[in-house]
Amino acid sequence: MNDWRKHAAALAEKVTHPQSRWRDAVAGTPRHLFVPRWWWKEPTGPVLADGSADPDLWMRVAYSDMTVLTRIGALHADHAHPDDHPEGLPTSSATLPSLTLQMYRHLRPAEGMDILDVGTGSGYGAALLAHRFGNERVTTIDVDPYLTKAAAERLAAAGAAPRTLTADVMEPLPGQWDRIVCTVSLPRIPPTLLAALRTGGRLVTNIADTCLIIGIEKTEDGGAVGRVERDWAGFMTTRHGDDYPPGRAERFADLRNQEGEEVSTGRYPVLKVMEAWDLWTMLELTVPGIAHRHEEGPDGQQTAYMVHADGSWARAEAHRTDPPTVHQGGPRRLWSELERVRHKLNTEGGLGLYGSRVRVEPDGVCRIERGEWVATIE
Structure with missing residues (x-):
């Protein structure tokens, strides 16, 4: 590895x-140390890769601008055997370096600032921050004790x-910082994170x-303002245990042949x-909380599924770009909601998301506004 x-x-x-x-930090950080083993995503399922077994491959993967997947469900690649094929969602990785730097640029950090890195993962991002700003200025946190233990050892x-x-991050944090960057997705802005921001x-x-x-700046009232x-x-997304809670994926199979309460021909x-x-x-x-799945057959037949926790569901089927047959059920018509958004995009040329104003109340309620349009994340 010399x-x-x-x-x-x-x-x-x-x-x-x-x-x-950031150039010196990237050039001076041995990323391969943070990803000694990883998961390949194959059509048949995840396959374990061990860097020490193929050093050339290890170097190519570690120093490519790609996300290296290290944990699926509750199984970290460090603890896996070659015949393991875990199921579930990815739960940790080494984020692709360009995206990591992209988030740091939006952060606008400067010398002498205290920085909190939320979502330690492999530890590579914390290594970049420490290289540039100094160990004493950087704190990195993760909900997973194995991840923080392994990251500390690899950082050393x-x-x-x-x-x-x-x-x-949903619990009180031990300190306050001038800059907080999250390389995990937050379902909302927790008051605990606002309290940790100076x-x-x-x-x-x-x-x-x-x-x-x-990107938001904390205001005197304990809230924050900024922009998309x-x-x-x-x-x-952030999690609170070894894995994400069971989702609604099992419902997709049940919807393959279910007759809708409403059957129509889709517009798009x-x-x-x-x-x-x-x-x-x-x-x-x-409509927060919709789960999606898309299937495509070799003949160009496409099926899209939408499921919501309130019992709403939709299935749209069509050959290639033909108008789809749409089945919908439950209290809301999910495909109709999607078509309204698509119609807005087609008629107005854009959805007006980027550059929208953001206001976060001290209790974490977040409002995104542009003109008369307002979305609230609670």
Whole structure:
């Protein structure tokens, strides 16, 4: 591994410009130490990879601008066996470096500021912050005690020693900081996080189940004001235990042949909602909590499913771009809600999300406003 520096230098050249103050941090941080083992996502399921078994591959993966998945469900790659194939959602990773730096740039940190990194994960992001601002200025937290333990050991091996704590952002935090950056998605802005931000300090986070990055500054009343950044991102959502609670995914299979209470022909073609980030985001702000699934057959037959915790559901089926047959049930018509958002996009040319004003009350209620449009995240 003696040649890791040439790989780190190549990564720095790829993700920073020559005058970037982050270039030395990327070039001087041994990312491979933070991802000794990882999960490959294959069509048949996750496959374990061990860097020590293939050092050349390890260097290519560690110093690529890609997210390296380290934990699925409750199983970390560090503890896995080659024949393990965990099910569930990703629960930890080393975020792709360009996105990590993107969040740090929105943070606008400066020398002498105390910085809180929420979502330690592999520890690589904390290493970048410590390299640039000093160990004594950086605190990194994660809800998972194994992640913080492993990160502290790997940070030490990389020559870094920021303060590393096991903590839940939904609970009171031990300190106050000038800058707080979240490389996990927050379902809301918890009052505990506002309390940990000094007046005039800046918080940057992605809102869960959206592509929105919000940057806000704390005000004298204990709330915060700011904007939706003219940028987008997506992260794993915060959790409170070993894994996320059971979701609504099991309902999708039940909906394959279910007859809708209302059956109609859709106005727009079937699409992968979660890959149409602006649509997905506006729909989430309009009807929070919809789970999505998309299936496509070899003949071009497409099916989109939507499920909500209140019992609402929708299934839209069509061949390629043909108008879909839409089945809907429950108290709300989810596909109709989606079509309203799509109609707004088509008629107005945009959804007006980026640059919107943000106001967060001291109790964490967040309002996003643009003109007469208001969305509330509670």
